[in-house]
Amino acid sequence: MRHFTNVHDLGDLQSALKEAFEIKADKYKYSELGKNKTLIMVFFNSSLRTRLSTQKAAMNLGMNVMVLDVNAGAWKLETERGVIMDSDKTEHLLEAIPVMGNYCDIIGVRSFARFENKEDDYNEKILNQFIQYSNRPVVSMEAATRHPLQSFADLITIEEFKKKKRPKVVMTWAPHPKALPQAVPNSFAEWMNQTDYEFVITHPEGYELDPKFTGNARIEYDQDKAFEGADFIYAKNWAAYSGNNYGKILSKDLSWTVDTRKMELTDNAYFMHCLPVRRNMIVTDDVIESEQSLVIQEAANREISAQVVLKKIIESL
Numbered sequence: 572m573r574h575f576t577n578v579h580d581l582g583d584l585q586s587a588l589k590e591a592f593e594i595k596a597d598k599y600k601y602s603e604l605g606k607n608k609t610l611i612m613v614f615f616n617s618s619l620r621t622r623l624s625t626q627k628a629a630m631n632l633g634m635n636v637m638v639l640d641v642n643a644g645a646w647k648l649e650t651e652r653g654v655i656m657d658s659d660k661t662e663h664l665l666e667a668i669p670v671m672g673n674y675c676d677i678i679g680v681r682s683f684a685r686f687e688n689k690e691d692d693y694n695e696k697i698l699n700q701f702i703q704y705s706n707r708p709v710v711s712m713e714a715a716t717r718h719p720l721q722s723f724a725d726l727i728t729i730e731e732f733k734k735k736k737r738p739k740v741v742m743t744w745a746p747h748p749k750a751l752p753q754a755v756p757n758s759f760a761e762w763m764n765q766t767d768y769e770f771v772i773t774h775p776e777g778y779e780l781d782p783k784f785t786g787n788a789r790i791e792y793d794q795d796k797a798f799e800g801a802d803f804i805y806a807k808n809w810a811a812y813s814g815n816n817y818g819k820i821l822s823k824d825l826s827w828t829v830d831t832r833k834m835e836l837t838d839n840a841y842f843m844h845c846l847p848v849r850r851n852m853i854v855t856d857d858v859i860e861s862e863q864s865l866v867i868q869e870a871a872n873r874e875i876s877a878q879v880v881l882k883k884i885i886e887s888l
């Protein structure tokens with residue numbers, strides 16, 4: 572594997588899952604594989620889980636790790652070509668990327684959708700510049716349209732906890748005070764569509780995601796109906812994708828919050844969320860603290876998904 576930006580980069584999903592469970596059983600089995608190899612993690616946006624789990628995964632493989640927070644301590648970076656650089660931005664990304672490439676073997680990048688230009692976001696302008704100019708394998712640590720390390724961890728978690736061969740997995744929109752990108756729901760849908768699970772998406776009208784990601788998933792506008800018989804509830808907020816509403820908040824309707832009454836409609840479903848989560852907006856305290864909540868296990872599997880990805884890339888260097 573050269574780059575990791577989406578589910579297709581991983582190859583056969585069943586063998587990737589097998590590898591994930593092997594690594595989970597012995598995280599240090601390949602502790603010499605990354606010796607004298609360096610990972611640089613570049614963050615244009617904040618992170619807790621991705622930063623720590625990816626660094627831990629790299630350390631499990633014996634790698635050296637450097638972290639650059641673009642907004643804290645680095646020169647301010649210009650990302651647009653053709654701009655007269657007379658503002659506070661000191662360095663252009665087009666020099667910064669190959670310079671960083673010289674110092675490492677693999678680059679991880681976190682760069683969220685900016686909601687300034689839908690085309691730039693959906694063409695993954697920043698991530699693709701790293702791929703084009705770094706001369707190094709690039710790992711998406713959440714880009715504008717996808718969060719594949721998260722989705723892989725989500726899949727590992729579902730495989731660990733599912734009680735049926737073909738569980739019903741429901742991704743539900745839930746309210747949030749800020750406009751959030753579609754990367755997590757896009758990516759989760761893309762990964763779920765590679766499985767044989769029953770996959771349902773529920774959201775208020777106007778929150779339709781890009782069909783490229785939702786594929787043949789059943790879209791159900793009645794959240795109660797969607798929850799009936801579910802085995803896994805995957806909650807997430809996202810801002811509108813369609814037309815002129817791109818990046819806008821259309822609703823903060825708290826009747827979409829995942830609560831105990833709704834979870835009782837399910838087949839004793841597990842609750843999932845990628846974190847960070849706004850309690851009593853996305854999910855009530857009762858549900859997230861319940862025995863059916865998998866949010867901590869999901870976050871723990873971020874180390875495993877990152878380790879599989881880094882291992883595969885190192886093996887093909």
Ligand code: CP
Pocket residue numbers: 617618619620621622713721845846847
């Ligand atoms: N789920 C996730 O990516 O968490 P962070 O934003 O904290 O990295």
